[in-house]
Amino acid sequence: MRPPVDIHYRRNACRVTARRKADGTISVTVPYGLDPLEQSTIIDKLVERINSQPQKPRLLIVDNTIIEAPGITFTFNVDPHVPPSGIAARLHGSSIPFEASVAIGRDVDLTNGSIQKRLSDIAVRLAAMAGEPLILQPAREISSRLGIHPSRWEIGRGRRTLGTCRTDKSISLSALLAFLPQELKEFIICHELAHLTEMNHSQRFHQLCDSYLGGREATLSQALKSYRWPILR
Secondary structure, three states: OOOOEEEEEEOOOOOOEEEEOOOOOEEEEEEOOOOHHHHHHHHHHHHHHHHOOOOOOOOOOOOOEEEEEOOEEEEEEEOOOOOOOOEEEEEEOOOOOEEEEEEEOOOOOOOOHHHHHHHHHHHHHHHHHOHHHHHHHHHHHHHHHHOOOOOEEEEEOOOOOOEEEOOOOEEEEEHHHHHOOHHHHHHHHHHHHHHOOOOOOOHHHHHHHHHHOOOOHHHHHHHHHOOOOOOOO
16 A cells, blocks of 8 residues: 655755655655656655665654753653653753653553654754744854844744745744754854855855855765754654
8 A cells, every 4th residue: 555645846856855754654855847747757666665665663762762952951751640642741941951851651652653753743842942042042143253144033843944044034943953963053054144145055155155164064064964863854
């Protein structure tokens, strides 16, 4: 049986890509303008390839999991005081360092991929609640240091896209940045600040971004690609 397929069209996509999400759905990214017949053929091949691979849920979160990120610590514990099938989450504190706790009912199946995704979603929501001091304040400091200012900053919950610079010069940063080490967080922020001048990924854009990062753009870009996220994206 073929799993559900979600198709997303993106202007900056160069090729068709596909991945299996934690809930079993296959997410496909397609560039605009691709011939429909060619698109269908490529998607069928990608889905067939993914289905041929055994699906093993990534058990990133189990009982007594602790995720230590800059300025915030997440703890996940099976708690007998929570309803057996329930999950309770709370953010402690109003400034750095934050403590985020997720209490899990004893009957919650942590080997289930959908549960892993749900717990990851909860962690992102908690990170978003602390987003002003964790993400936006460092972004403003970098912005002031470089002398470049967007029209506004905001926190988003994008999972595949970690930052967005819009045509109105506003910048949205994903709450997922809370899980990154400081240097990779800075990489995303500088990447979006460079888009205030160059809205594409031209050579000039990369030169500009590289200058903001002290010549480390290529190194940090590779580090982000190989980064092992502590939650499901």
